[in-house]
Amino acid sequence: MRIGLIGSGNMARALAVGWDRPVTCSALEIEQAKALAALVGGTAAASNSEVAANSDLVILCHKPKQLEEVAAEIAGQTTLLLSILAGVTVEQLRAAYPNARVFRIMPNLAVEIAQATIGIVDDDAGDPELFAEVVALLAELGDVVPINETDFAVLTGISGVGPAYLALVAQKQVEAAVAEGMDEATAKVLVGSTLKGSSALLVARSNDSEQICREVATPGGVTEKGLAALSNPLGEGFKAAMDAVLGRSK
Numbered sequence: 001m002r003i004g005l006i007g008s009g010n011m012a013r014a015l016a017v018g019w020d021r022p023v024t025c026s027a028l029e030i031e032q033a034k035a036l037a038a039l040v041g042g043t044a045a046a047s048n049s050e051v052a053a054n055s056d057l058v059i060l061c062h063k064p065k066q067l068e069e070v071a072a073e074i075a076g077q078t079t080l081l082l083s084i085l086a087g088v089t090v091e092q093l094r095a096a097y098p099n100a101r102v103f104r105i106m107p108n109l110a111v112e113i114a115q116a117t118i119g120i121v122d123d124d125a126g127d128p129e130l131f132a133e134v135v136a137l138l139a140e141l142g143d144v145v146p147i148n149e150t151d152f153a154v155l156t157g158i159s160g161v162g163p164a165y166l167a168l169v170a171q172k173q174v175e176a177a178v179a180e181g182m183d184e185a186t187a188k189v190l191v192g193s194t195l196k197g198s199s200a201l202l203v204a205r206s207n208d209s210e211q212i213c214r215e216v217a218t219p220g221g222v223t224e225k226g227l228a229a230l231s232n233p234l235g236e237g238f239k240a241a242m243d244a245v246l247g248r249s250k
């Protein structure tokens with residue numbers, strides 16, 4: 001399947017690197033598209049129209065506010081689309097692309113290493129075979145989670161934004177270590193390695209976070225004190241972050 005990317009920014013690059021196959025891509029600044037084509041192979045297109053003409057599947061990787069202007073260029077030329085545009089509903093996509101099959105997905109940056117979480121609206125519009133084909137293509141990049149569109153904004157607030165949240169957690173832990181005199185490079189290695197092992201453990205333990213907390217936190221020990229200090233601010237912080245994301249993307 002020939003893949004075309006409208007936009008050659010962060011997410012387009014991560015998708016193309018994860019799939020590790022040539023793409024046709026565009027950007028407002030052609031130099032950005034050329035850089036992506038040079039990275040993964042393929043062609044930097046001079047226009048969105050050229051992307052559509054040379055692709056079996058077009059992926060919308062521009063910003064959500066550019067939906068209408070891009071659709072005005074390619075809606076007549078493409079029959080199969082994936083949209084990663086945060087907050088743009090299936091209904092809006094179908095209105096912009098009335099003659100195409102459009103799937104709404106929400107990947108995260110970990111597509112780059114084929115370890116992403118990818119939400120897809122479980123609306124196959126009467127074509128389960130095509131839906132399965134799209135899911136299989138996405139499964140090359142990580143875990144695909146079909147989900148009702150009513151839950152899509154919350155999914156965005158968990159997995160779409162997740163890599164940035166964990167990166168922030170890492171940054172704050174490093175800052176706390178550096179404030180105690182550890183050199184930054186050592187702190188980064190320790191934090192990164194701890195996050196990697198801890199996420200793998202969480203998944204291996206069927207996401208039983210409470211049991212893991214119990215096993216690490218010896219009664220009266222240092223973890224118990226650390227958890228007590230973190231629990232409330234972290235809970236309130238993530239609630240506020242979810243509110244902020246829902247306010248923007250609903």
Ligand SMILES: NC(=O)c1ccc[n+]([C@@H]2O[C@H](COP(=O)([O-])OP(=O)(O)OC[C@H]3O[C@@H](n4cnc5c(N)ncnc54)[C@H](OP(=O)(O)O)[C@@H]3O)[C@@H](O)[C@H]2O)c1
Pocket residue numbers: 006007008009010011012026027028029030032048060061062063064066069070084085086106107108109160
């Ligand atoms: N970043 C993430 O982790 C993430 C996660 C999930 C979903 N998303 C979604 O992914 C989309 C892209 O996000 P991003 O972070 O990759 O943004 P980005 O780095 O700013 O990339 C946007 C790209 O779209 C191009 N573009 C702008 N207008 C265009 C047009 N009219 N025709 C063709 N290309 C155009 C830009 O080109 P120029 O730079 O030349 O202007 C740029 O290459 C957004 O809709 C976002 O909601 C992002």
